[in-house]
Amino acid sequence: xxxITAVKGFKDILPGEAGKWQYVEEQARKIFTAFxxxxxxxxxxxxxxxxxxxxxxxxxxxxKEMYTFRDRGADLITLRPEAxxxxxxxxxxxxxxxxxxxxxxxxxxxxxxxxxxxxGRYRQFHQLDVEILGYEDARIDAEVxxxxxxxxxxxxxxxxxxxxxxxxxxxxxxxFRESILQFLQGKEGxxxxxCQRRISTNPLRVFDCKMEGCKHIIAQAPVIQDFLCGGCRDxxxxxxxxxxxxxxxxxxxxxxxxxxxxYARTTFEITTDFLGAQNAIVGGGRYxxxxxxxxxxxxxxxxxxxxxERLLAMMPADQCDDFIKPPALFIxxxxxxxxxxAYQLCNRFRxxxxxxxxxxxxxxxxxxxxxxDRLKCRKVLIIGDREIEAQQADLRDMQTGEQVKVTxxxxxxxxxxx
Ligand code: HAM
Numbered sequence: 001x002x003x004i005t006a007v008k009g010f011k012d013i014l015p016g017e018a019g020k021w022q023y024v025e026e027q028a029r030k031i032f033t034a035f036x037x038x039x040x041x042x043x044x045x046x047x048x049x050x051x052x053x054x055x056x057x058x059x060x061x062x063x064k065e066m067y068t069f070r071d072r073g074a075d076l077i078t079l080r081p082e083a084x085x086x087x088x089x090x091x092x093x094x095x096x097x098x099x100x101x102x103x104x105x106x107x108x109x110x111x112x113x114x115x116x117x118x119x120g121r122y123r124q125f126h127q128l129d130v131e132i133l134g135y136e137d138a139r140i141d142a143e144v145x146x147x148x149x150x151x152x153x154x155x156x157x158x159x160x161x162x163x164x165x166x167x168x169x170x171x172x173x174x175x176f177r178e179s180i181l182q183f184l185q186g187k188e189g190x191x192x193x194x195c196q197r198r199i200s201t202n203p204l205r206v207f208d209c210k211m212e213g214c215k216h217i218i219a220q221a222p223v224i225q226d227f228l229c230g231g232c233r234d235x236x237x238x239x240x241x242x243x244x245x246x247x248x249x250x251x252x253x254x255x256x257x258x259x260x261x262x263y264a265r266t267t268f269e270i271t272t273d274f275l276g277a278q279n280a281i282v283g284g285g286r287y288x289x290x291x292x293x294x295x296x297x298x299x300x301x302x303x304x305x306x307x308x309e310r311l312l313a314m315m316p317a318d319q320c321d322d323f324i325k326p327p328a329l330f331i332x333x334x335x336x337x338x339x340x341x342a343y344q345l346c347n348r349f350r351x352x353x354x355x356x357x358x359x360x361x362x363x364x365x366x367x368x369x370x371x372x373d374r375l376k377c378r379k380v381l382i383i384g385d386r387e388i389e390a391q392q393a394d395l396r397d398m399q400t401g402e403q404v405k406v407t408x409x410x411x412x413x414x415x416x417x418x
Contacts, residue, residue: 009115009123011309019323020312025108027154028128035147037104037130042086044110048076054085054294056261058201060208065113079112082260083129084287084303085294091133092296101299102134108308126308130284133291133301138235141266141286142242144302148282149248152270152306156316160270160281162250165224166236167263170289172229177203179222187217207257223254232265239266262287266302272314281310327355328418330372334365334384341388345381345411354418372398379418383408 006012013021029039048068055062067079080086087105090096096103107129115121132144145162152160168176180203188196191206195214198205207218228236243250250268258267267285284304291299329349333342342358349356357375359368365382372380380396387393387408394403395414406414 007123009117011122011124016324017312019325020315021308023323024155024308024311024315025128028106028108028151031147031151031154032106032130035104035143037106037132040087040090040105040107041109042080042083042090042107044080044112045077046080046086046089048078050085050089050294051078051081054088054262054290055082056202058198058205059259059261061113061259065115067112067114081113082111083107083109083127083305084131084260084262084290087129087131087303088133088291088294088296088301092291092294097134097297097299100134101297104130104132106130120307120310120313122309127305128308128311129303129305131301131303134299135302136288136300138238138266139242141239141302142246142248144284144304145243145248145268146246148270148284148304148306152282152311155311156318157311157314158316161272162248163253163256163269163271164239164250165253165256165267166228166232166239166265167257167267167285168224168228168232169264172227172232173204173224173264176222176224176227179227180204180206183221184217190217202261204257207255208259218255221255224257225252225254235265258283258285262290262293264288268304270306280307281314282306325355326376326378327357328378329354329356330368330375330377330380331356331358332365332368332372332380332382333358334368335388337385337388338383341383341408349411349415349418352415354415381406 048066051066052062057063061081066081068076071077087107091103091105108126110124110126112124114123117123130144130147132140149160149162167173181199184191184199184203184206188199190213191199192209192211192214195206195209195211206214207221209215209218240250256267256269258269263285265286265288269280269284270282271279272281282304284302286300286302288300291297291301331342331346333339339362346356346358357372357377359371369380378398380398381393382396383393391408392405393408395406395417396403404417
């Protein structure tokens with residue numbers, strides 16, 4: 001019979017890789033916590049409206065990439081394509097802002113987008129997501145970026161490239177939009193079908209189009225930086241000045257609009273050429289109007305999401321060694337009595353936090369030693385009837401081959417030497 005395989009674009013994380021995931025998660029938790037962030041865990045399913053309103057109806061994500069279905073004839077629900085909208089939904093639903101609008105939150109988990117799978121692009125992927133709510137101050141923008149880069153370096157990324165832009169605010173963006181509309185006039189025929197539609201829905205989305213023809217046109221278009229109002233210009237200048245405090249290098253990319261509609265002012269991406277076309281490993285920015293648009297008070301916010309799979313693909317090989325911790329001890333037991341003893345000791349050590357393994361198939365010493373070797377156990381305790389009788393056995397160091405005699409009636413005595 002044929003085996004059933006995983007769904008296209010959905011990937012298993014096998015035991016050999018999982019250690020790397022745990023390591024990255026641990027680093028993230030440590031660093032995010034040091035910067036004052038608290039973990040929030042949110043559901044994988046949300047009402048579709050949350051994303052339609054939050055991310056924007058005219059975005060690729062909402063238009064064509066969401067896994068949306070009717071919940072047995074009731075509400076339309078969607079597998080979350082990102083975490084920002086969900087975190088804000090939780091912040092509003094539980095009135096987390098009531099006592100203090102400031103909330104620094106992070107979450108780690110799977111997201112779902114029905115994109116065409118390729119290297120670095122999956123239909124289920126994972127994000128490390130941070131959202132800092134309640135601060136408008138430009139120093140926070142730089143602080144968020146500092147934390148992000150500090151984290152990326154801590155897991156071995158040598159030189160993350162930071163691209164920055166400001167997308168302005170509701171008072172300056174309309175004039176930019178107007179100038180884009182004028183610029184695109186007469187060029188409609190050269191745009192892809194999606195972009196032709198975007199002219200009437202959200203012309204800024206044309207900047208985000210991956211089609212060569214559209215990219216070529218947009219390369220000549222006016223840029224938002226020339227339209228920023230005084231407030232946005234000052235804010236952006238202060239972000240840059242605050243980044244300079246920490247010597248954070250960046251390039252300003254005036255054509256970066258990000259693929260989600262909620263952004264205002266600072267936006268950023270961390271890119272690498274390592275992954276070919278899928279070169280963004282992090283995307284983020286400020287979304288000062290989003291909390292209000294989702295029915296809450298006028299509270300600003302900024303955040304980012306790191307693509308877990310893309311980050312792992314970029315980590316240097318030497319950072320990826322040693323994630324599978326081998327057992328400390330293997331008990332090679334020959335004969336019924338020795339097996340009984342091994343079974344007890346093995347589990348007693350495990351309960352004390354000493355990873356211990358044994359063999360249950362009553363094989364000879366040679367094959368048990370082979371197994372100990374394959375598992376890369378540091379030490380092996382070899383016991384048979386004779387050792388049980390003498391209550392003494394050899395503890396062998398698998399690297400040096402050195403053997404010492406240990407007592408079997410009081411393993412506590414030598415357990416620290418494992
Ligand atoms: P995003 O740019 O859509 O932003 O996604 C962030 C990161 O998720 C990307 O840079 C990429 O590394 C990863 N990613 C996205 N799609 C895929 C995919 N199909 N396969 C593998 N990795 C993928 C957001 O999601 C925003 N919520 C970020 C944010 C948080 N902005 C403010 N707060």
